[in-house]
Amino acid sequence: MAPPLVPAENFAKAESFIRDAAKEGCNLAVLPEYHLTSWVPEEPNFKESCAHSASYLKKYQQLAKELNICIVPGTIVELEGESLHNIAYFISSNGEVLGRYQKKNLWHPERRHLVSSAQQPHEAFDTPLGRVGLLICWDIAFPEAFRELISDGAQIICVPTFWSMKDVSDEGYALNPDGEALFLNSTVVSRAFENTCAVVFVNAGGPPEKGEKTSFAGLSQVSVPHIGSLGKMGRSEGMSIVDLDMDVLRIAEDNYKVREDMKGEGWHYAYTQIRDGSKL
Template sequence: MAPVHKIALIQTHPKPVAPTENFAKASAFIKDAASKGCKLAVLPEYHLTSWIPEDPSFKESCADSADYLVKYQELARELNICIVPGTIVEIHQDDNGEALLNVAYFISSTGEILGRYQKKNLWHPERHHLMGSAHEPHAAFDTPFGRVGMLVCWDLAFPEAFRELISDGAEIICLPCFWTMKDISDEGYALNADGEALFLNSTVVTRAFENTCAVVFVNAGGPADKGEDTNHAGLSQLSVPHVGSVGRLGRAEDMSIVDLDMNILKIAEDNYKVREDMKTEGWHYAYTQIRDGAKL
């Protein structure tokens, strides 16, 4: 019998350049999730600092990124829960000077770092401030839940990123995000004020179906006291094939606890055989008719 994993989707509202306050809030959510039997907690992108790179204090607020990573490791060990602490913005120094990296980690329940991923597909305005992971391959890694891959926000728009992780055996894709309703032009917004929600709800579910995988999508939310009256898109959800979206949140800060039944992924692969096809040589559409068990 395939296992069922209890996962916390923690849709926080990151306060700008306030890592101490944001960490305290995230920790409270994680402790609550652990007390309710969750074995994995996932936070949004930029959850410690929000994303205001033009603010003079933004880079300073990222200076203690290594310390916060250690704090999450200690919290995971204390609560016996795996944690994906959204993304943490790190200051990187090389021969060309300073650069900012947007990095997601997977921390085991023993505090060990099992996976690290630096955001590759940067949203257009981010490219003035961040350094992407360029030509580094997308790689899955082993966890207590099986093979897991990580992507971040705008990576969602690139099916190739998912395919590379699936080829490496990933069954679960964790995807922290910082997606708002107004990251597009006025012309795009005029076409459909709810267009970004449509993008997210459609694409997250599609990626789960077309890859026979689970997508753990956790986005930033708006302030809890404003309810749905916010520019933050929210909509954190677990998506799996056959079923679609599970535990989808609204747009305000909140937490959703969901059960991931790994048997669903097995049923989906038995039906769609996506992974089976991808493993065959020349799988790109080189199909022929099968007669009496022999390919012609």
């Protein structure tokens, strides 16, 4: 959980986690959405804090190069003119930014404050870990987003998230207080199976001293086909280290042939295809 509007304090905490991960030999560290500022758009200083938070991208680039580790620094809310953009980056282990993605599918209350990437295509990119795609939070509810990244060759899809147990109405919450956990656990695993990819889902957790008694959903996990969730956390803030065997993705594709079908001439959903470098 990121205390609101204190990016320096939250960066220091994130840096500590990343240094610990690097000591354990990790190749990739992923942080939650809004980890620097939290999501408090009604606060008077929110825009000002976001303007300062953009400078932390360079700090993460320096950290990645120093520790020889790839980093997805959650999301960084950037102020462009009077517009706020929620951005995820992939930073390589040499400090280079290899991927940038602006959140497309905004959660309903976010639409009063953020600008969507709208019609910009979802694009994957090459990294030292394979071909990677980026999505953010509510994007996970849209299979089309995954399909577009898979059609562009993504093997790993990182999803920084800020999702609570009470992101629904009182009426919806009353139907099932654990409904959002059910949504996340079901969807993250389904996306991995149906796309023969690894889904690195990293959600904000609550204060460790509160344990499961928090409105934060947490449940960060890496999901892969055949196996399901790896290293799944509870609802408290913390760090989980996962070994990802990329050969699992090969086995899944050998079995399910999702990517093979998507490239075929008879594929029904032609809008997700990429042939000869051109989308049809």
